[in-house]
């Protein structure tokens with residue numbers, strides 16, 4: 001039987017665009033391979049997974065040593081990855097927290113100063129994000145707001161260290177402006193979080209508290 005031109009183009013197609021995996025022996029299109037690898041992506045991933053299961057500790061120890069030897073390069077690489085994968089970063093952080101609850105609680109107890117420092121940094125990060133919402137407040141403007149509630153938490157009326165609360169949460173488009181900022185204790189601020197503010201205040205402290213808060217906002 002003679003090969004016709006269809007056969008030739010079929011052969012050409014296979015040579016140009018297909019490759020046989022060394023491991024599973026299946027012929028697959030080129031994009032099923034990492035460049036210049038002779039095993040397909042699926043087989044390579046499975047192999048890497050097995051390797052990590054078997055030698056996980058050893059691999060992690062090596063990576064730690066490598067990173068310690070060149071911390072600057074490590075930081076740059078991690079930063080780039082975090083910027084490119086915000087969603088995975090969040091998932092990983094959550095999973096880590098769930099796995100290490102006790103460790104985290106212990107660290108929190110033993111490092112109050114570093115925790116505060118971290119909170120300030122987080123606030124700075126939040127500020128960066130809220131730039132997208134617009135708004136700005138001067139130090140004097142903020143101090144006026146604090147004074148309007150007598151320097152107390154506007155929600156529970158506790159006389160303690162005051163944090164900046166966005167009444168309409170930043171995540172819901174709340175701006176950093178007078179009329180949306182309230183002095184709040186850390187506890188109320190974190191409990192309020194990203195919740196709908198009016199129903200939260202009313203549920204926690206009753207209707208009179210909500211009226212007081214709204215009048216403070218209106219007067220700002």
Ligand SMILES: [Zn+2]
Nearest residue numbers: 021024040043
């Ligand atoms: Zn394969």
Ligand SMILES: [Zn+2]
Nearest residue numbers: 153156185188
């Ligand atoms: Zn409070």
